[in-house]
Amino acid sequence: MAARTVVRVLLIGWLLTLATIISGGLVSVSGSSTTCLSWPLCLEELRNGQNPLIWISLTHRALVALALLAVVAGMVAVWRRPETTGLPRIFAFAAGFLFILQALAGALLVWGIPAMVADVWHLSGALLAFGAQTLTLLLITLPAQSPSERVTGRVAQTQRRLRRMAWWLAASAGVAALAIGARSAAPTLEMATALPANSVGAMSFVALLSVWMAFELRRRLQPVAQPVALAIAVPRYSLLLPGLALLALVGLFITPTGHLLSLIAGTILWAGTLAIAVALQRIPFHVVSTQGVARPAPAWRSVIADYISLTKPKVISLLLVTTLTTMFITEAGIPSWWLVLWTMIGGYLAAGGAGAINCAFDSDIDVNMGRTSRRPVPSGRISPRAAFIFGAVLSILSIIVLWVFTTPLAAFFAFLGIVYYAYFYTGWLKRTTWQNIIIGGGAGAIPPLVGWTAVTGSVSLMAVVLFAIIFYWTPPHFWALALVKQKDYARAGVPMLPVVAGEAETRWQILVYSAIMMAVSLLPVAIGAMSWIYLLGAVLLGLRFMRDAWAVWRVGDQAAIWGLYKYSLLYLALLFAVMVADRLIIG
Amino acid sequence: MMAWFIFWVTAFVAIGGQIPLIIAAWRLYRQPHLAPANVPRSDGRADLGWTILTALATLALFVAAYLALP
Numbered sequence: 001m002a003a004r005t006v007v008r009v010l011l012i013g014w015l016l017t018l019a020t021i022i023s024g025g026l027v028s029v030s031g032s033s034t035t036c037l038s039w040p041l042c043l044e045e046l047r048n049g050q051n052p053l054i055w056i057s058l059t060h061r062a063l064v065a066l067a068l069l070a071v072v073a074g075m076v077a078v079w080r081r082p083e084t085t086g087l088p089r090i091f092a093f094a095a096g097f098l099f100i101l102q103a104l105a106g107a108l109l110v111w112g113i114p115a116m117v118a119d120v121w122h123l124s125g126a127l128l129a130f131g132a133q134t135l136t137l138l139l140i141t142l143p144a145q146s147p148s149e150r151v152t153g154r155v156a157q158t159q160r161r162l163r164r165m166a167w168w169l170a171a172s173a174g175v176a177a178l179a180i181g182a183r184s185a186a187p188t189l190e191m192a193t194a195l196p197a198n199s200v201g202a203m204s205f206v207a208l209l210s211v212w213m214a215f216e217l218r219r220r221l222q223p224v225a226q227p228v229a230l231a232i233a234v235p236r237y238s239l240l241l242p243g244l245a246l247l248a249l250v251g252l253f254i255t256p257t258g259h260l261l262s263l264i265a266g267t268i269l270w271a272g273t274l275a276i277a278v279a280l281q282r283i284p285f286h287v288v289s290t291q292g293v294a295r296p297a298p299a300w301r302s303v304i305a306d307y308i309s310l311t312k313p314k315v316i317s318l319l320l321v322t323t324l325t326t327m328f329i330t331e332a333g334i335p336s337w338w339l340v341l342w343t344m345i346g347g348y349l350a351a352g353g354a355g356a357i358n359c360a361f362d363s364d365i366d367v368n369m370g371r372t373s374r375r376p377v378p379s380g381r382i383s384p385r386a387a388f389i390f391g392a393v394l395s396i397l398s399i400i401v402l403w404v405f406t407t408p409l410a411a412f413f414a415f416l417g418i419v420y421y422a423y424f425y426t427g428w429l430k431r432t433t434w435q436n437i438i439i440g441g442g443a444g445a446i447p448p449l450v451g452w453t454a455v456t457g458s459v460s461l462m463a464v465v466l467f468a469i470i471f472y473w474t475p476p477h478f479w480a481l482a483l484v485k486q487k488d489y490a491r492a493g494v495p496m497l498p499v500v501a502g503e504a505e506t507r508w509q510i511l512v513y514s515a516i517m518m519a520v521s522l523l524p525v526a527i528g529a530m531s532w533i534y535l536l537g538a539v540l541l542g543l544r545f546m547r548d549a550w551a552v553w554r555v556g557d558q559a560a561i562w563g564l565y566k567y568s569l570l571y572l573a574l575l576f577a578v579m580v581a582d583r584l585i586i587g
Numbered sequence: 588m589m590a591w592f593i594f595w596v597t598a599f600v601a602i603g604g605q606i607p608l609i610i611a612a613w614r615l616y617r618q619p620h621l622a623p624a625n626v627p628r629s630d631g632r633a634d635l636g637w638t639i640l641t642a643l644a645t646l647a648l649f650v651a652a653y654l655a656l657p
Contacts (some may be wrong), residue, residue, distance in 0.1 A: 037610075433629035434615070435637040461655050468648055493625040500622040500629070501615055512607050516645075519600035526594035528657040535593075 003140070006077045006084070010092075010137045013074040016067035017099065017130045018267065023060040024123060025263040029251035030056055064103055071099045071133065078136060079314040089137040095132035102126045123181040127267065131174055134271045138278040158220055158287050159280075160520075161301035165216065166277035169209050169241075173273040176202035177266040180248065180259070200252050201337075203266065207245035210273070217276075220287050234279055241276075244269040306376040310359050310387055311352030311394070318572060319447045323347045325576035326451035326466060329583045342405035343454040347447060349398030350414040354443075355472045356391030357422035360384040362430075368492035371485060391422070413453055415448035434497045437482070441474030442467075448576075462529040465520065472517035473572055476510045476549055480565035483507070484558065507553045510564070514549035521575060530579060531586045537578030545571050590657050598649045605642035612638035 030053055042054065075096035080082050102125025179199035217238040240467045244265045246303045249260030314319060320565055327335050327343060333475035335343075359366070363384050366372035378383040382390075395418045403411035429436040448466035453459060483506055486498040498506040524530040530538075548567050550558040616631030 096607055103617075403652070426626070432627060433634055435629070435634050438641065439637055464648060464651070468645070490623045490626060493623075493627065495622065495626050495629055499626055502621075504612065505615075509611060512604050516601045516604040519597040519604070520648075522593055522597045523652055526590045526597060527652050527655045528590060 003081075005082070006074075006081055007137070009070065009077050010074040010133065010140065012068035012536070013067060013095075014133045014137055014457055015132070016063060016070050017126065017133055018271075020060070020063045020067045021130060021267055021574040022264055023063050024258045024261075027057055027060045028123075029257060029260045053101055059529070061106075064106065068099055068103055071129065072096050074133070074136070078140070083386070084140060091132045091139065093137040095129050095136060098125050098129035098132060102129060123464055124178050127174075127177050127270075129183050130267060131270060131274065134274045135278070138420060142282045144282050155287050156168050157246055159285070162216060162287070163277070163280050165209075165213055166273070166280045169206070169213050170270070170273040170277040172202070172206045172209055173245075176206045176248070177263075177270045179203070180252070180262050180266045180565055199262075200249070203245060203249045203252065203262070206269070207242060207249055207495050210241035210245045210269075213276075214242055214460035221285055223339070231335050234276060234283075234285075238276070241269060241272055244272065302381075307356075307390060310376060310382065310390060311348070311358040312359075313352075315355065316348060316351045318569060319351050319444065320344060320347055321573050322466070322470065322576050323447040323451035324579045326448040326463075327455050328580045329462075330455045331460070332456050333360050339406060339454065342401060343410065343451060346398050346402035346406065346410070346414060346454075347450055349394045349401060350418055350450070351447070353391045353394030353396075353398055354418045354421040356387050356394060357418075358391075358426045359428045360391060361385035361422070363387075365430075365492045365494060369485070369488040371488060385414060395422075402450070402454065405459040409457055409459070410450050410454035412448055413449045417443055417450070420446065430494060432495070434495050434500045436495070437475050437478045437497070441471050441478075445470035461527060462524060463522050464526070465529075468520045468523075469517065470572070472513055472520050473568065475513040476517065476545075476564065477572075478566040479510050480552065480561050480568065483552075483561050484565070503556065507556050511549045511553040514545055518546060524579070530582050534578050534582035534583060537581070538575060541571050541575055541578070594649075594652060594656055598653075601645055602642075602649060605638075605645060609635070609638050609642060 001441055019104070042057070075092045078088055078092035078102070102122055105122040105125055108122075176199065179202045217235045221235040248262045248265035248269060251258035251260075251265060254261070324340065324344060327340055359375060361384075362372075363375075363377040367373050367378035372378065377384055377387050395415075398414050398418070399411050402414050421440075425436065425440035427445050429440045433439075445467045448470065449459065452463040482496040483498050483503060486496065486503075489496040490499045497509065518538075521542055522535065525532075525535045525538070544567065545564075548564040552564050612635045616635050624629065
């Protein structure tokens with residue numbers, strides 16, 4: 001079959017699926033599903049009644065039937081085409097499979113099977129099938145091209161950044177579309193049991209991300225410099241993304257017709273973000289690198305950026321992830337969004353304040369290390385005194401915010417974390433003993449205690465277990481970095497384990513601490529705080545951690561060490577995310 | 588049954604894992620290391636003390652977990 005014919009069949013299937021989703025939303029909004037009580041047709045009701053709503057229901061079913069034919073035809077066409085291999089085939093199969101499943105869910109709905117099975121998954125299945133169809137169509141119409149010019153350095157880095165961002169946006173838009181689907185099908189499942197995402201929250205996140213994406217696309221892919229028409233279109237029409245996101249968001253506040261508007265906008269937005277992600281992956285773009293567009297920043301902006309960098313935002317982000325996720329796994333249930341917001345603000349201020357004080361105290365060390373020598377204090381842009389005052393103000397604010405808006409115990413733990421990190425670790429441990437990372441790791445393990453006590457007002461065994469997991473996670477994580485940067489630490493006079501005991505001893509202790517960390521990570525299941533979902537996730541994530549730690553011990557080259565360092569960041573975030581998933585799904 | 592199994596396996600690894608850490612701290616206490624001159628030498632007894640303290644805290648955590656087993 002000719003490529004053009006395959007694309008036409010796929011396009012027809014795609015349009016019919018979109019029509020199916022829209023008509024399904026209309027059925028839901030109009031309440032016409034109750035007029036048609038048999039499946040696949042409801043001829044009895046059609047003969048007896050004069051209710052016009054029945055036609056909405058019947059039109060939806062007709063569209064589903066047509067779409068089903070087109071989707072299956074598209075799947076067969078893709079599989080029969082020898083030139084098409086790999087991902088397009090997989091997505092075409094997934095589209096057909098998901099579409100059939102969602103059609104069967106529709107039948108269950110008519111036959112009176114409960115909401116969770118039919119209501120939510122009927123629409124979710126159609127949305128997932130639509131996503132798979134979009135990817136099939138895009139992968140076939142935009143074949144991978146070998147790069148015409150070799151890109152290196154900052155251009156390659158900018159390209160990678162844009163692509164990562166595009167896939168992140170596409171995934172977020174998918175989650176938001178599914179969340180809207182769950183809301184419009186069953187409003188009581190707003191915080192859907194099988195989908196831990198609030199539709200308003202998810203779409204707000206997508207709106208912010210799409211504004212950022214559009215801004216970046218227009219800045220990095222200047223239309224005049226693009227080699228092909230599609231590459232010009234991507235930055236030019238990128239503003240449609242935030243427009244659609246806003247439309248979807250506004251619709252969520254207008255019931256019930258607004259939900260239909262949200263569903264349509266959210267679905268098209270998802271397809272649009274997928275299109276941009278695939279296009280960035282496959283079309284030759286001329287990217288303007290960070291260096292190429294850099295302009296001298298105004299003085300006030302540099303000062304603000306310097307003060308923000310004192311708070312170490314990248315380091316804090318992981319701490320906040322552990323605080324946030326912990327708030328959703330306590331026995332007190334799901335916290336209010338206000339409590340979450342104030343805890344996050346207090347947590348950021350506390351960690352940022354401690355980080356700024358650390359920068360003030362550590363300037364003599366930071367100036368001797370390549371990684372830290374460009375920080376504002378060692379480079380002389382901010383004085384140690386100013387950094388200390390800034391850190392102290394943030395710390396005091398954090399205690400006030402947490403005390404007033406959460407619980408006194410959360411404020412106490414934040415205070416403990418600040419003193420632990422800024423004075424006990426920075427002022428003493430770091431400079432005097434190779435145990436600095438082990439005992440100092442306690443500072444980084446306090447954020448879950450803040451999150452836990454902000455919700456419950458008390459400490460329980462599970463909160464201490466969370467502390468222990470991060471405590472034992474810290475040595476493998478930081479020693480991997482210390483192995484790579486040991487010359488820096490030696491020059492700065494910091495007695496890190498690789499400097500004082502050598503690489504072999506450090507690699508061995510990384511393995512031992514990793515094993516203990518994995519064991520402690522399973523303790524929540526033993527004490528009954530988590531179930532099989534967490535057990536499965538923790539075992540899989542932990543086994544990968546052990547594999548990397550084993551590679552560090554046995555091989556010990558830079559690739560293995562960097563591999564462990566990078567994975568350890570992901571590990572901690574995913575482990576806590578799995579806890580939330582376990583709690584939301586199992587309860 | 589499952590909870591007990593997981594508990595004993597994790598306790599074996601986490602508490603047993605303290606032994607090589609204590610041995611390593613003891614070894615570093617006994618054998619002077621070859622760190623650069625500008626890097627301060629830590630107090631070996633304090634390092635060993637920290638290691639034993641960590642082990643005891645871990646043991647306490649597992650005792651608390653044992654008491655909380657379903």
